[in-house]
Amino acid sequence: MFLDLSKLFGKPKKSKDFAKERLKLVLIHDRANVSPQFLEMVKGEIIKVISNYMDVDEDALDIKMTRTKAEEGDGVVPALVANIPIRKVKNSGK
Template sequence: MDLFKIFGREKPSKDVAKERLKLILIHDRANVSPQFLEMVKGDIIKVISDYAEIDEKGLEIKLTRTDADSADSPALVANIPIKKMKDIGR
């Protein structure tokens, strides 16, 4: 729960900077380039489009971290807005 959001205050800039630095380190440790993420995004769009009509403008794919066993592990997070499901094989 983010208490800053509940009380309508922004996170202090040091916390924002710390979070950004963590994400940069995760990108470096995972050895993932922006071009690689764009290729993954294209492949995900291609596969999901076979089954659903998606809003590509609202599509968000990012590399973030998880706290698996107290070690920051990279995680690929995808937010894919679906307009409607296709009627394939129903």
């Protein structure tokens, strides 16, 4: 689930802007060779691991593929970007 703050602040996006954004995401997924199902599997695994240490808001969790500049060379590589809202940290063993 993605919270679009442009609806609260600033002018709302037009349908063409949403379509353009979706197309970008589809192209990124294709170039990274991952399906939406694979991304959901990764999301589930991340939730499972992080939940051992923190209480997270799964409904507000946002994981997506994007592109970023490679550390070496001039290329662009896929990147997994995760926004994980944390409700509280569980007993940290202190």
